[in-house]
Amino acid sequence: MKHFFLLFYISFSVSVFANDYNIMDYGAKANGKTLDTKAVQKTIDLCSKQGGGKVVIPAGKTVLIGTIYLKDNVTLYLENGSILLGSPDYKDYATNTHKNTYKNEPHMDRCLIFAKEANSFSIEGNGTINGNGFPKNFTKAKGGRPMVLRFLNCNNIKIKNVTLINSASWTSAWLYCNEIVVDGIKIISRVNQNGDGLDFDGCTNVRVSNSSFNTSDDSICLQTSRPDKPCKNIVINNCVFTSKWAAMRIGLASRGDFESVTVSNSTFHDIQDSGLKIQMNEGGEMKNMIFSNIVMKNVPRPIFMTFCQQRAGVDSPLKMLPMKAMHSFSFNNIVIDNRELDKNSVIFLTGMPKNYITDIQLNNIQMTVSGGGNTTDANKKNIKEYTLETLGNWWPEFRLVGTLPASGIYARHVNGLFINNFYLNTVLDDKRPPIVLNDVLNFYGNSIFLNRKKLTVNNH
Numbered sequence: 001m002k003h004f005f006l007l008f009y010i011s012f013s014v015s016v017f018a019n020d021y022n023i024m025d026y027g028a029k030a031n032g033k034t035l036d037t038k039a040v041q042k043t044i045d046l047c048s049k050q051g052g053g054k055v056v057i058p059a060g061k062t063v064l065i066g067t068i069y070l071k072d073n074v075t076l077y078l079e080n081g082s083i084l085l086g087s088p089d090y091k092d093y094a095t096n097t098h099k100n101t102y103k104n105e106p107h108m109d110r111c112l113i114f115a116k117e118a119n120s121f122s123i124e125g126n127g128t129i130n131g132n133g134f135p136k137n138f139t140k141a142k143g144g145r146p147m148v149l150r151f152l153n154c155n156n157i158k159i160k161n162v163t164l165i166n167s168a169s170w171t172s173a174w175l176y177c178n179e180i181v182v183d184g185i186k187i188i189s190r191v192n193q194n195g196d197g198l199d200f201d202g203c204t205n206v207r208v209s210n211s212s213f214n215t216s217d218d219s220i221c222l223q224t225s226r227p228d229k230p231c232k233n234i235v236i237n238n239c240v241f242t243s244k245w246a247a248m249r250i251g252l253a254s255r256g257d258f259e260s261v262t263v264s265n266s267t268f269h270d271i272q273d274s275g276l277k278i279q280m281n282e283g284g285e286m287k288n289m290i291f292s293n294i295v296m297k298n299v300p301r302p303i304f305m306t307f308c309q310q311r312a313g314v315d316s317p318l319k320m321l322p323m324k325a326m327h328s329f330s331f332n333n334i335v336i337d338n339r340e341l342d343k344n345s346v347i348f349l350t351g352m353p354k355n356y357i358t359d360i361q362l363n364n365i366q367m368t369v370s371g372g373g374n375t376t377d378a379n380k381k382n383i384k385e386y387t388l389e390t391l392g393n394w395w396p397e398f399r400l401v402g403t404l405p406a407s408g409i410y411a412r413h414v415n416g417l418f419i420n421n422f423y424l425n426t427v428l429d430d431k432r433p434p435i436v437l438n439d440v441l442n443f444y445g446n447s448i449f450l451n452r453k454k455l456t457v458n459n460h
Contacts, residue, residue, distance in 0.1 A: 019053025020077075021046060023063065032062030032085060035092065040068050047074050052120075057082040057127055066092025070115040070123075070151075078127025078162055085130045086112045086148070086168075088137040093146045098175065100147075101201060101225040101253060103314045107144035108169040108194065115151045122158035123149075133168025133192045145169040145192060151177050160184055170196040171215070174203050176229045182208040189215045190244070196221055202229025202256055212240040218249040218277070224256030224284055225313045232259040239266045247271055247299070251279040251286060252395060253312040255321070258286040267295045274301040278329070279396060281310040283321025292332040300345045302336045302367070305329070305360075306396040307351040307413075308386035320388070326351070327358040327416075336367040339427045343372045346404050351413030352385060356441070359416040362409070371426030373407055378432040380405045383412070406436035408450075415441040419457075423449045433457075 024030055026046070027039035040063065043055050052073025057063055059079035066087045070076060078084060087093070093110035100108040112131060115121060123129075131148045138145040145168035151157060156179045163186045164171050171189050174180060180203060189195030195216035200206055201223045213219035219241045222231045241247035247268045250258060258280075268275045275296050280286045296302050309320045338345035347367075351357040383404065386396040404410040408424040411417055417440050424434045434450045435457045437443060445457045 020056055021053060022056045022058060024058060024061075028063060030058065030061035030063045032064055032083070034064065035066065035087060036063050037066045037068060037092065040065055044068065044071055044074055044076070048072050057084055057125070065112070067094035067097060067111065068113055070113060070118055070121045072119050072121065075122045075124055078123070078125035078129070080126040082125070082127035083130055084127065086132040086146070088132050090138060090143040090146070097150055098152050099314070100173070101175070101313050101315065103312065103316070105314075107140040108147060110144055110146040111150040111173075112146055112148050113150075115154050117153045118151075119154065120156040121154070122160065123162055124158065124160045126161050128163040128165060130165050131167040131171070133166050135192055138168035138192065145194070147171065147173055149173070151175065153177065155179055157181070158183075163188070165189070166191045167195055168192045169194045170199055170217075172198050174198070174200045176202040176226070178204045180206045182211060184210045186212050187215060187219070192216070199223065200231060200234070201225050201253065202231055204230070204233050206234045208236045208239065210238045213247075214242050216244040218246045219243045220248045222250045222258060222261065223253035224258065225253045225315065227255045227284065230257040230259060232257070234261040236262070237264045237266065241266065241268045242270045244272045246274045246277040248275070249277040249279070250289070252281065254280050254282040254284045254286070255313060255316060257284045259288050261289040262292075263294070264290075264292045268299050269297045271299045273398070274304040275299040276303050277301070278305045280307050280326045281396065282312055282316055283324055285325045287325065287328045289328070290330045290332070291334070294333070295335045297337045298340055299336065299338065300341055301348055301398055302334070302338070303331060303347045303349070304398065305349045305357060306386055307355060307357050308391070308396050309388060310391050310395065312395070323352065323355045325358075329359070330361040330363070331365065332361070332363045334365050336365070338367070338369045341370055343370060343377070343407070343430070344398070344403055345369045346406055347409040348398065348404065349409070349411040349414055350386065353413060353439070356413050356415040358414070360414060361418045362420070362422060364421045366423045367408055368425045368427070369407060371407060371428035371430035373403070373430040373432035375431045377403050378405055383438070404436070405432055406434065407432040408434035410436050411440050412438040417443045419445045419448060421447045425451055
């Protein structure tokens with residue numbers, strides 16, 4: 001009987017763990033010095049070939065790799081305390097990993113972990129992927145700055161609980177993928193330039209939750225580099241953002257459409273450029289987005305929306321595409337504390353003459369700013385439009401316009417603006433009105449307060 005139970009236990013154990021593939025069983029040294037790319041790839045290939053399972057990076061081990069390729073039905077599992085470390089040698093990064101889709105940036109074409117047309121794979125566990133992207137290893141002059149992750153035309157992807165740090169450029173690029181879950185991850189990307197967090201290009205059915213971002217560029221990007229690949233059905237909630245640039249950028253690369261996006265229950269803090277940066281300029285249509293239950297502290301341009309023309313993608317036609325449409329946005333229940341910043345901490349919404357952003361709602365917005373705008377600021381006229389002459393060859397950034405004649409909201413070329421329950425407090429006296437409207441059609445304002453006193457807003 002004892003022998004029977006022993007055999008049963010052994011059989012049960014084998015059946016439970018038969019689909020776990022420890023990389024050290026397939027030749028990995030896991031000492032942080034020996035390049036283990038071939039051993040890790042051999043393990044992934046075998047796991048996928050045999051129907052799938054876990055490729056295990058063992059606890060307490062540092063595994064040095066160049067480019068690896070994820071495959072169908074593989075879970076790359078990083079046990080607690082494990083580190084998957086990118087090689088410091090640019091030559092260890094393969095050249096067949098597609099490309100960065102933005103113009104003038106081929107130095108960001110390579111990546112550490114790549115998947116193409118793969119189905120049902122994941123990266124999970126409480127370990128760390130370290131891109132090792134310090135400038136001593138990677139610069140444009142040294143050949144390039146590889147990304148950590150790039151997934152192309154993949155379906156059913158999950159990334160859970162892992163930490164991703166020290167990318168040499170973007171942490172991740174998701175190109176034309178469907179059914180994505182990102183849950184409980186942490187991204188710290190501050191050691192080099194363009195340290196984006198999650199960049200979803202032409203992706204559908206995306207859910208990002210319970211994650212934190214500390215990035216040297218936009219923490220999350222939604223973009224469309226192909227006109228036939230929309231970005232839609234995106235849900236982002238329960239996240240914490242800090243960034244050297246924007247917390248969320250939607251657009252810029254915008255040849256395709258954007259639709260059905262929600263961002264909620266999140267905090268933004270200590271961001272250099274913008275909180276919600278929403279920019280349409282390559283001919284697609286953007287619509288139907290809700291942003292709610294958000295707290296921002298030290299976030300200049302808490303909401304920055306532009307509608308203009310500019311070429312962003314490396315494959316975009318040289319001729320500027322006609323402006324299509326940008327409409328139906330709702331911003332609700334937002335608390336903004338910018339008292340520690342300068343006077344350029346304004347919600348900025350701007351279309352172009354005869355090309356309006358349409359139907360924007362701002363509901364229940366409480367905003368504290370430092371104030372300090374003077375009479376010259378208040379009387380500033382002829383605010384630069386985001387024409388190609390103004391833009392040159394770059395993006396519609398705030399610095400091209402400069403100080404605005406409003407202390408709270410400046411809206412221009414908008415058709416259908418509804419502001420309800422807007423509370424602005426200024427620490428210092430500010431000669432600028434709290435809200436300035438320029439070529440705004442169909443405006444409605446209700447319960448608008450400056451330093452706790454109710455105001456009436458005039459539409460000029």
